[in-house]
Amino acid sequence: MLTTRINPTITRVLCACIVLLASGALWVPVSVANPPVEYTVTSSAGPNGAISPDGDTVVAKGGDLSFTATPNTGYKVDTWSVDGAEAQTGGTGFTLTDIQADQTVDVTFKPLGFDISSSADTNGSISPDGTTTVTYGSDLSFTATPNTGYEVDKWSVDGSEAQTGGDSLSLTNIQANHTVDVTFKLLKFEVSSSAGENGAVSPDGTTTVTYGSDLGFSATPAAGYEVDTWSVDGSEAQTGGDSFTLADIQANQSVDVTFKLLELEISSSAGSNGAIYPDGSKTVTYGDDQDFTAYPSMGYEVDKWSVDGSEAQTGGDSFSLTDIQADHSVDVTFKLLEFDISGTAGPNGAISPDGDTTVTWGSDLEFTAAPEGEYLVRIWSVDGEQVQIGGDTYMLTGISADHSVDVSFSLLYYVVSSSSIGGGSIDPDGSLTAEPGDSLAYSAQPDPEYRIIKWSVDGSTAQWGGAVFTLDNIQDDHDVTVLFGQVDYVITATAGPGGSVSPKSVGVTSGGNYTFTATPDTGYEVDTWFMDGGVAQTGGTTYEVSGPIYEDHAIHVTFKKKVCESLGTYEFEAKGEFKDGIITNNQPEPNEPLVIVKPVGLGDNPDNKVMAMSNLARAKGTFAKTSADEIQICFKYLFTDPNVELAVSISDSPALLAADDPLRAEHYIEVGRLAPPPADQAGSPGSDRFAVFQKVVWTEDLNFADGLYVELELTKQTVNGAGSLVYIDNWSASLDCNGVCLDINGDNAVSSADLLKVVGAYGSAATGATACLEGAFTADGYVDSYDVVAWDWAMNSDQRLLSYCGLPLTGESGGVSLMSAGAPVALAANAPSDLSDILIAGRTAELKDSLCVFDSAGQAGGSSASSRGNIRLAQGPDGGIYQLNSETGLVRLDGTGEVVVPSGKLDIVGEPRYNSSATVYVGIQNGGPDSFGRPVLDVALDDEYVYVVPVVVSPDGGEAYTAAAKLRLSAGSPPYELVELYDVAPLPNDNQYRDNLREIEIDGAGNVYVLNVHSLNESDILWKYAVDGTVERLDLGRPDSGSYVPAPIAMCVSQTTGTLYLASAAGNQAEPDSTVIYVFSTQGGLAPAGSVTINGLQHVTGITEDPATGTLWIAGFNMYDIPQDPNPAEPAFCYPCLASISAAGDSVEVIPLLDPASHDLALPMSILWTGIVERTGVE
Incomplete structure (x- = not known):
């Protein structure tokens, strides 16, 4: 069966044509018509619009199809395209005709376009300029560029003002054509003007001007004033002138005018015979006064003063122009002085001229006398003084003053003349007249250191001595003479x-x-x-x-x-001196092992000759006979070879006994052996600086009744000894203290008189006889406050023997861990309750201890007596006040008064120098004559520890030495523990005196500073033990260095400035009434940072700082009229002072503190600032 899709119309046709065939078969005749042809047209619109119809549309072949495009607002049709090819430009409608196939139709849109035209007037430009096409809704910005001196006036759009001013304009969301115009106008500026005092300016205030214009100003000074300067924007633009023009103004500006007093010229001149001051032209200001002084020549006086040619004043040596308001000329003229001369005659005669006569200066006037009858002219007198005997005329010459001339007459008279010989005078002196029988009395006055020997009349002695002589019954002319002679x-x-x-x-x-x-x-x-x-x-x-x-x-x-013949006596300028005084092993020249030379290039000995030893040389010096038990050996030395050694011996034999001589042991004591010191120390090869060997030795069994000999022997040399030398100078032996060390004045007692002797020598070098003034534990080559401390300690007990010359470092302690009960115990007084700014510990005029409170003006606020033996004040971080005592140790003054650090000993396992077990002694051990150790001389405290110096370290099997110690307080016995010892081990053969630690300080970062003091071998040293374990050393004892501070004392570390301060105990020889504070930086290494000289202060004993201001306060004293043998019963020769130095070092003030009415301080020893720190527990 055939199934087909057929158009309904066709189906009907088919149905109508079915025929049944005769054969029975169905025959269907089919007649098929051609169907119509159709095409699909697809349409679409691009963005910003729509199309209608939209999408697919079926159209019969050959048909037409119309489209309509609808643009969105602000857009229009751009192009129509058919099958991708442009078919039409623009237009909202489009028709596709005679369609013969499927087709696509597309329409696109584009923004509407507008023309924007822009223009500017002649005084500027616009960008963009002309016509600019823009799209719908877009923005367009314009920039106006005014010509120089112009600015935008206004913007117009389509002829209407759109904006006033501004260099730019924007058209936004453009939806139409527009015109934009910009116009310009000249810039306007404000010029402000003002006048200073004493005048006005016009225009005044603010004036508006246009660009490039000028503006003139006029100044009107007040009476007596004139324009000084015109200034524009603060800078001087014109000097003087009543008008000023500000030209070509191109910015806002300020114009100021100032005024000054008118300056007027005053000319002055003097006529002949005088001068005027000031002379010539002088400039004065309006309203001033001007004084003039006339100086007439001798014999003249001022005639008149004239101003501008008109007489202004008659006479007078001075003249003043007052309230000067114009130029003037001042002239002065002079005239001869005039004097009145009066002439009078006594009875029995006349004078001519008689009465008053006026004469001028320098002229002469002759008088004539006319006696009556038998009378004679007797005396002419001028102003009552006899000037001439006899004569009918008298000439008064060179008249320079008023005078009276008198003449007297007599029948008979005698002339008596008088004179003196030698050192003295007679009165009356010269010639007098006397009538017969008259008497004349004379007096004599000897000159200083002369006496009256005799009076003579007419050459004959009339009287021996006597200050008065009378010539009686005169009957003739006479000559009276007095003779003087030296006393x-x-x-x-x-x-x-x-x-x-x-x-x-x-x-x-x-x-x-x-x-x-x-x-x-x-x-x-x-x-x-x-x-x-x-x-x-x-x-x-x-x-x-x-x-x-x-x-x-x-x-x-x-x-x-006579103690010795030192090499100071033998200057070696003559070889004979050397041979006479020294025994040597010299061989015949030229191989002498000892010669006298003049070294070249030695800084401390550029001129003197010295002894040079080489080739196994031996030299024995002859010194005085003595029975002393103790001798000090001293000489200077300088090695030139590191491989030699110098042996030092004393001997009672003049012979050079060989080492193997059987008698040598009986007659020799070896004092020591010197090897070359470490490099760059004094005495080392290449240092060019002499070192000093000094040692006190006991004579033992040697007998020096016939002579004391000191022998030097150079050993360890090759036979030829080429280049191996040691220089020797200042070779001596001495008995500085004559065997009685503490009794200086020889009164068999250690008393205040001895201590006053020490104080009187303060600041001097402890050499020769002065060496006896050093204390038992403070020998450092200087007489300073530490010697005062040592003598004070010696006076505190009668158990300290007169011959006690030195306190040993160590001794038999007997197992004592604290000071024995038998030793004198010093109990310090509490701090005064009325603390002010400054607390000073010191000695009274009677050398008793005292604590005194002062304010920053040096006014005493209170004092407190304390026991003997106090050393130094200290302050804890809590404000607690402490004091060191040579007997007791560290005592807290405020609060309980407890002994915080008493004397004691500690056993330790490893000391720093030898790394061996040791005993550390804090303070003096035992009492009486067997005392040993060192008192704590200085202390510093922080929140945890007590830092003390010195302590004695006695290593097992090693030599005792001193160190600084960090202690932690505890409840044991002694009441502290050793935390750390501060010591730097010396190098082999070190010749410096390192056991003289004196002071200790700690800074805010915890760095510890320790000061060693000794004058010999440059042993003044400052160490800094940093918290990181590093140790820094600064040599203070080298005179050739920038850090030289002789006898350093009173160390103070600033807690605010990173600075360390030191003073010098050595007296300032160049300026005795001044002292120097040395400044060192502690930041980035110890380094000198300057010094400050304090005039009016001789000696410094302590320095403290006011932490609030950085001001330094210095305690010290001056000494005047020091007696040879001070007497404690007489007024003190010490005058206490307080000095201050500002933080910047630019202000130094010295305040005398001597005030017996309010306090008894005479010798300050330590100072503490107490006025700022908050204290706790103060009673």
Whole structure:
């Protein structure tokens, strides 16, 4: 069966054509018509619009199909495309005709376009300029560029103002054509003007001008003023002138005018015969006064003063122009002085001219006398003084003052003349007249140091001595003379034991001088010359009482045993001196192992000759005879070879005994052996600086009654010894303290008089006789406050022997861990309750201890007596106040008064120098004559620890030494534990004196600073022990370094500035009434940072800092009129002072503190700032 899809119309046709065939078969005749042809047209629209019809549309072949495009707002038809090919541009309608196939129709859209035209006027430009096409809804920005001096006035769109000013305009969301125009106008500026005092300016205030224009100003000064300067924007633009123009204005500006007083010219001149001051032209200001002074020539006076040609004043040496308001000329003229001369005559005669006569300066006037009858002219007098005897005329010449001239007459008279011879005067002097029988009285006045010897009349002696002489019953002319002679004074001379003096007595005329000669006995030398009880001269066999002598004098000379002939005596300028004084093993020249040379390039010995030893040289110096038990050996040395050694011995034999001589042990004691010190230390090869060997030795069994010999022997050399030298200088042996160390004045007691002797020598080098002034545990080559401490300790107990010359570092402790009960115990007083700014510990005039409170103006606020033996004040971080005592240790003054760190000992396993077990002694151990150790001299405290210096470290099997220690307080016995020892082990052969630790400080970072003090071998040293374990050293004892501080003292570390301060205990020889504070930086390494000189302060004993301001406060004292033998009963010669230095170092002030009415402080020893730190527990 055939099934087909047939158009219904066709089906009907088919149905109508079915025929049944005769055969019975169905025959269906089919007649098929051609169907119509159709095509599909697909249409679409691009973005921003729509198309209708949209999508597929069936169209019969050959048919047409129309489309309509509907653009979105702001868009229009762009193109119509058929089958991808552009068929039409634009238009909202499109018809596809005679369609013969399937086709696609597409329409696209594009934004509407608008023309924007822009323009600018002639005073600028616009961008974009002209016509710019933009799309619908877009924005378009315009930028206007004004010409120089112009700015935008307004913007117009389509002829209407759209914006005022502004360099840019934007058209937004453009939906039509537009025109944009911009116009410009000149820039406008504000010019402000003002006038200073004493005038006005016009225009005043603010004036608006346009670009490039000019503006003129006019100034109107007040009366007496003129324009000073015109300024524009603060800078001077014109000097003077009443008008000013600000031209070509191109910005806002300020114009200011100032005024000054008118300056006027005053000219002055003087006529002849005088001068004027000021002379010539002088400039003054309006309203000023000007004084003039006239200086007439001799014999002249001012005639008149004229101003601008008109007389202004008659006479007067001064003239003033007041309230000057114009230029003027001032002139002064002069005229001769005029004087009145009056002439009078006595009875029995007349004078001419008689009465008053006016004369001018310098002229002469002659007078004539006319006696009556038998009378004669007797005396002419001028102003009451006799000027001429007799004569009918008298000429008054060169008149320069008013005078009166008188003449007298007499029948008969005599002339008596008087005169003086020598040093004195007679009154009346010259010639007088006397009538017969008259008397004349005379007086004589000797000059200083002259006396009246005799009076003579006509050459004959009339009277011996006497200040008055009368010539009676005059009957003739006479000549009276007085004779003067110099006063004679008597000088007596006496000598102490050990010598004589000549002459014993001598008369000396006043103003003269005389020389006395002392002759020491054998073994003695001159010690001191005294005149009238005061020291006049030290040493020397002659002493001159130099003139002028105006009184009697008493001379006394003392002698001392001649201790030694040192190399200071043998200057080696002559070889004979060397041979006479020294025994050597020299061979015949040229192979002498000892020679006298003059080294070149030695900084401390550029001129003197020294002894050079080489080739196994031996030298024995001959010194004085002595019976002393203790001798100090001293000499200077400098090695030139590192491989030699110098042996030092004392001997009672003049012979150079060989080492294997059987008698050597009986007659020699080896004092020591010197090897070359480490590199760059004094005395080392290449250092060019002498070192000092100094040692006190016991003579033991040697007998020096016939002579003391010190022998040096250079060993460890090759036979030829080429280049191996040691230089020796200042070789001596001495008995500085004569075997009685603590009793200085020889009164068999250690007393205040001895201590005053120490104080009087403060600041001097402890050498020679002064070496005896060093304390038992403070010998460092300087007489300083530590010696005062040591002597104070010695006076605190009668168990300290007079001959106690030194406190040993170690001794037999007897197992004592704390100070024995038998030792004197010092209990310090509590701190005064009324603490102010500054607390000073020191000594009174009677050398007793004292605590005094002062404010920052030096006014005393209170004081408190304390026991003997106090050393230094310290302050804890909590404000607690502590004081060190040589007997007791560290005591807290405020609060309980407990002894925080008493003397004691600690056993440790490993000390730092030898790494061995050791005993550490804190403070002086035991009491009485067997004391040993060192008192704690300084202390520093932080929140956890107490830092003390010095402590004595006694290693097992090693030599004892001193160190600084960090202690932790505990409840044990002793009441502290050792945390750390601070010590730097010396290098082999180190010759520095390292056991003289004096002071300790700690800074805010925890770094510890330790100070060692000794004058020999550059042993003044400052160490910094940093918290990281590093150690830094600064040598203070080298004079050739920038860090040289002799006798350093009073160390203070600032807690605010990273600075360390030091003073010097050595007196300032160049400026005795000043001292220096040395400044060192502690940041990035110890380094000098400057110094500050304090004038008016001689000695510094302590420094403290006000932490709030950084101001330094310095305690110190001055000494004047120091007696030879101070007496504690007499007024003190110490004058306490307080000084301050500002943080910047630009302000230094010294405040005298001597005020017996409010406090008894005489010798400050330590200072503490207490005014700022909050204190706890203060009673």
